[in-house]
Amino acid sequence: MCTLYNTLPDNVKQEANKCLKSLFSIIKRKKSVWLTKQQWLDLESEYNRLLFLSQLKDI
Numbered sequence: 001m002c003t004l005y006n007t008l009p010d011n012v013k014q015e016a017n018k019c020l021k022s023l024f025s026i027i028k029r030k031k032s033v034w035l036t037k038q039q040w041l042d043l044e045s046e047y048n049r050l051l052f053l054s055q056l057k058d059i
Helices: 003-008 010-030 039-056
Strands: none
Touching: 003 010, 003 039, 010 039
16 A cells, blocks of 8 residues: 555655555554555545546646
8 A cells, every 4th residue: 555655646745645644653553554444445535536636736
């Protein structure tokens, strides 16, 4: 997931970094890399939103 977020274009990199920081804080707090289904869906939705924004900014 982290690699996927790191492949986002530079124009949304700052927002992607915020998502990664929150993901790392969840993992650190739980002391586990296992996420709930809802958390995975949220990450996927956020990734798709950032991808869409990056495409809009390129127009």
